[in-house]
Amino acid sequence: MNPVSELETPAVTVLMDVMEDNIQRVQAHLSKHGIANRPHIKTHKIPALGKLQMQAGASGITCQKIGEVEVFADANVADDVLLTYNILGAAKTDRLMAVAKRLKRLAVVLDNDVVAKGLSAAAVRHQGEIPFLIECDTGMGRNGVQTPQAALDLARSAMRLRGMRFEGIMTFPLKPPGASLTNPKLSAPGSLAFFREALKIFGQAGIPVPVISGGGTPAIWTVQDYPMLTEHRAGTCIYNDVMTVASGTATWDNCAMRVRATVVSRPTETRAVFDCGTKVLTSDTYTVSGHGHVMEYPDAVIPVLSEEHGVIDLSNAKKKPQVGEVIHIVPNHCCVVSNMVDEVYGVRGGKVEATWAVAARGTVR
Template sequence: MKKNQLDTPSLLIDREIMMDNIERMQSYANKYGVTLRPHTKTHKMPALAKLQVDAGAKGITVAKVGEAEVMAENGLNDIFIANEIVGEVKLNRIKKLAETIDISFGVDSIEQCETIEKVFSDSQKQAQVLIEIEVGENRSGVIEESDYIRIVEYIKNCSHVNLKGIFSHDGHTYKAKDLEECRELYNAAQKRTLHFAHLAQELGCPLETVSIGSTPPLMHDFGVMEGVTELRIGTYILMDVSQGNAIGTYDRCAASVLTTVISKPTSERVITDVGAKGITMQSRSQGICATTGLGYIKNYGVHIDQVYDEHAIIYNEEFRNQVTVGEKLEIIPNHICPVCNLYDHAYLVSGDEVVEEVPILCRGKLQ
């Protein structure tokens, strides 16, 4: 089948670009002697996760327990949940997974650890946890050294919880005003993460894993500091408009949404059949990843101006005169991660040929 024979909207993935992205990032990790643990929340597809592992990734990262369960069911056996896992229901699910795979997850409070110790008290395996360190994104993670020390000391005295390592996410690099600031933020985040690793060492708790990562700085050769053991990144495999803006090209954007022109009601307005339910309404307002509009139309150099639930609107007279009702276009999304979660399957394409239909098995696994 040719890709233009697909019904719309459809999620497309250029196989060659994707494989090149996988190989490039694996080579980057190999260059610096660290392991790669891709964050699969970007694509939510076990089939793509297996490609990343086959290329050399040590294991994978997920965001939710439900994603971990699906990935495990499909043969992935080394999984880190890069999130604080709270509550006995979820912890019991992790305990069940730990019977058959290597699984670890995030913590940032003693309250969590108290519940983990209780839930895993009847398990043959200790819970494997990593403490999250806040490095500037202003999200979750330990901020104060005193809090970190208390958590480390608490875990040291646990019988059923093992401190495997620490992790951080320098997501604030997306908002860097230029590449030099991106480098500075990335380096500061590494230094802060390593400082907490050294604190653990001083407390008699050496760490197996010191995990960092976000896509923008790792698309440039900013290096990896000694002491970091793992890169944990996601968007690089498919890329999107925001990441393309950060590197100055959309040539490495593997994913797009195929859509059909359904109306040209005025001399400048074009409407296609995908809206917020197929490309989201996401945009980025500042920094190297800042976006224009709500999606980029490949080969035409125009952006989507407005979306409704099921409609994308472009206001551009020249573009309106170039396309016809019924014509199919490709949109590069601003942010690919939530877009993948909107589709039941993606189509791998090579040139104009559809070569495989890939189920998005982790779609909707939010618990």
């Protein structure tokens, strides 16, 4: 095992003790409340980490793209997979049916009848059956049927199609009542009210809803407020990042992913420049400002990145780095950083304990 100091920078590292603790704490919390844990592997895209999550007690995994399902099926990570994406087109539905044959259960989500009909046609073509959940928009303002009645109507029409088996409803993210994430002017009833009403009218229609699937890292610690949930899908929580800390659901000490970078320039008293930019940290700011948190210089900010340079503003920093110094940056959004690099290094006690290929990197189809 080589010392971490021998890693060339920039390098995406994961503190293994922190990551293992994150996996265990999330599993323990969901188990305590009788909710199945279905971690979203789009965060790490590394089969070995999916296996750790399964060993800790996960019931299966969540994937966002068929390519991820294929890579994780090749690695035998889990035989129960939920694909949380509307799958459209013969090429993709053929791939879906092919990979489904290698798993015990591959369920999909859908929020419109075009997707439902395409899936049904594929099920008929391949003489298979597709379990599906209806995706509900309970406040994010992204995919999802807009009302519980629309969920029931779509479930009814989709379950009448050949080869389609209704299993339940899902949302992302699990949200308390309030403003939409993407449009602050919209207010949404929140996941609890939506799910309650949906279960009432599905019950009146005599349609059982065995799966009620919530999602998102910020909601993990309050899943108990949604008593109808049967499972929860969280991804970011395996590493945590600036967004998770900003949401108040993790501390810097819970952040396992740290990008090791070298300070390559100190052009002015208040500026430092390090050796990575958007090609590692990405330009994702989503809900936070700046471009990452420098662990060694918590008062510093990263106001701007170019492709291969990161600029640190030291105006408010009590101490300042030297040229050649190695710093560790917690990225804004760890999931997109995973997709930027071929390898991620697992670090423990100052040594590189594992080098993981990001096997599902780039699987966006």
